[in-house]
Amino acid sequence: MTDTIYALASGAGRAGVAVWRLSGPGSAAALEALSGRPLPPPRRAGRVRLRDAAGEPIDDGLALWFPAPHSFTGEAVVELQLHGGRAVARALAAALERLGLRPAEPGEFSRRAFLAGKIDLSQAEAIADLVAAETAAQRRQALRQMEGGLAREVEAWRARLVGLAARLEAAIDFAEEDLPDDLIARVEAEAAALAADLAAHLAAGRRGEAVRDGVEITLIGAPNAGKSSLLNRLAGREAAIVSAEAGTTRDVIEVHLDLGGWPAILADTAGLREAEAAIEAEGVRRALRRAEQADLKLAVFDATHWPELDAATLAMIDDATLVLLNKSELVTAPLPDCVAGCPALAVSARRGDGIEALLDHLALALEQRLAGGAAPLLTRSRHRAAAEAARAALDGWSARGDLGLAAEAVRAAAAALGRITGRVDSEELLDAIFGEFCIGK
Numbered sequence: 001m002t003d004t005i006y007a008l009a010s011g012a013g014r015a016g017v018a019v020w021r022l023s024g025p026g027s028a029a030a031l032e033a034l035s036g037r038p039l040p041p042p043r044r045a046g047r048v049r050l051r052d053a054a055g056e057p058i059d060d061g062l063a064l065w066f067p068a069p070h071s072f073t074g075e076a077v078v079e080l081q082l083h084g085g086r087a088v089a090r091a092l093a094a095a096l097e098r099l100g101l102r103p104a105e106p107g108e109f110s111r112r113a114f115l116a117g118k119i120d121l122s123q124a125e126a127i128a129d130l131v132a133a134e135t136a137a138q139r140r141q142a143l144r145q146m147e148g149g150l151a152r153e154v155e156a157w158r159a160r161l162v163g164l165a166a167r168l169e170a171a172i173d174f175a176e177e178d179l180p181d182d183l184i185a186r187v188e189a190e191a192a193a194l195a196a197d198l199a200a201h202l203a204a205g206r207r208g209e210a211v212r213d214g215v216e217i218t219l220i221g222a223p224n225a226g227k228s229s230l231l232n233r234l235a236g237r238e239a240a241i242v243s244a245e246a247g248t249t250r251d252v253i254e255v256h257l258d259l260g261g262w263p264a265i266l267a268d269t270a271g272l273r274e275a276e277a278a279i280e281a282e283g284v285r286r287a288l289r290r291a292e293q294a295d296l297k298l299a300v301f302d303a304t305h306w307p308e309l310d311a312a313t314l315a316m317i318d319d320a321t322l323v324l325l326n327k328s329e330l331v332t333a334p335l336p337d338c339v340a341g342c343p344a345l346a347v348s349a350r351r352g353d354g355i356e357a358l359l360d361h362l363a364l365a366l367e368q369r370l371a372g373g374a375a376p377l378l379t380r381s382r383h384r385a386a387a388e389a390a391r392a393a394l395d396g397w398s399a400r401g402d403l404g405l406a407a408e409a410v411r412a413a414a415a416a417l418g419r420i421t422g423r424v425d426s427e428e429l430l431d432a433i434f435g436e437f438c439i440g441k
């Protein structure tokens with residue numbers, strides 16, 4: 001028999017209200033035992049006073065009972081709204097464990113919902129994404145997927161593939177001369193159309209992954225150009241150490257930014273120079289590696305040196321670079337708005353000059369990168385791998401050769417797509433997906 005699990009579903013620590021979730025065959029009996037009263041009517045909040053087995057009061061709150069199968073997990077579920085204190089939490093957990101319930105594993109509620117067929121894998125992933133969403137774009141994307149946007153499309157693709165496989169298999173049973181003339185041509189045209197569809201979704205999926213993960217923006221520049229000061233200014237907090245000493249930053253320091261609703265990960269790096277000390281040299285290596293993988297680079301120069309510019313930084317500039325001339329408040333001569341073919345902004349991390357313009361520029365750059373075209377449905381590398389496998393199975397096959405092999409390729413494509421929604425799955429895959437959830441989800 002399935003065991004009954006419990007978890008604090010809201011954040012731990014002090015809070016006005018904490019939400020607890022119980023799921024499994026023993027959840028209703030646990031509520032009756034703790035409240036000493038009959039269950040409230042299904043899906044209606046009822047006031048409860050909870051006591052442990054010794055009659056010691058635990059808390060006073062609200063309880064909701066969702067009889068199976070009409071619940072999130074498909075099992076009998078009880079939700080409790082109690083006060084969010086540590087002592088209440090400890091007392092309730094102890095009382096539930098005495099009643100035979102056990103703490104839920106991360107993602108276990110969603111896993112049970114998946115196993116009960118309440119949601120598919122892509123929807124389960126979307127729940128985790130929604131909980132982790134930091135920007136409006138991430139929230140919108142996660143909601144679309146949670147409401148079945150990707151699952152519906154995948155099922156439509158699979159249905160088309162299953163139809164093709166059926167026609168190919170029927171054709172195998174025809175004698176060569178009885179094969180309808182255009183059958184093979186029609187099957188091939190349809191498979192090509194589907195492959196093109198997948199290719200379009202794969203291209204859009206790059207945007208989907210970038211929205212989920214955040215666009216990588218990396219600050220580079222000579223020591224003391226003011227990279228860490230700019231990071232702190234953009235983050236609105238002292239995330240990185242700033243000092244007048246050249247070579248202050250060594251490790252890559254990341255902050256998450258919401259740029260006009262679009263997500264970015266801004267990284268501060270060690271100042272570029274021929275470092276003598278081993279630790280700083282390692283910092284410079286990390287800076288270079290990070291800059292290479294960045295979606296967008298912010299090349300920071302000390303404007304007081306203008307028109308002289310640091311050569312190591314200039315060498316890193318490419319068409320995905322924005323030049324920042326920092327410490328502009330110290331300069332009276334006019335500064336350029338273009339450096340080495342890249343747009344340049346005069347800014348002052350110290351006074352805040354030009355920071356609004358910088359934020360606007362970044363928000364626009366992200367919008368150009370992430371918006372436009374159809375809303376992406378593929379949002380994870382896992383989805384991309386499955387869609388790419390399906391497209392590969394459809395690529396370069398021809399029903400003119402061997403009908404059996406062609407049918408096989410079409411079935412392989414359908415199976416690859418099925419992995420997105422969990423039609424074809426393994427324990428391992430489920431562990432990987434649900435393991436990244438927080439407890440109580």
Ligand SMILES: Nc1nc2c(ncn2[C@@H]2O[C@H](COP(=O)(O)OP(=O)(O)OP(=O)(O)O)[C@@H](O)[C@H]2O)c(=O)[nH]1
Pocket residue numbers: 221222223224225226227228229230241242243244245246247248249250269270271272326327328329330347348349350351
């Ligand atoms: N006047 C002025 N000073 C600034 C400005 N931005 C940074 N500084 C100063 O420049 C010095 C270096 O700043 P950091 O932010 O540590 O520079 P960095 O580029 O991160 O330096 P490293 O980590 O050593 O590579 C500090 O003394 C800052 O206070 C600015 O806009 N104006």
Ligand SMILES: [K+]
Pocket residue numbers: 223224242243244245246247248249
């Ligand atoms: K410094």
Ligand SMILES: [Mg+2]
Pocket residue numbers: 227228229240241242248249268269270271
């Ligand atoms: Mg620094």
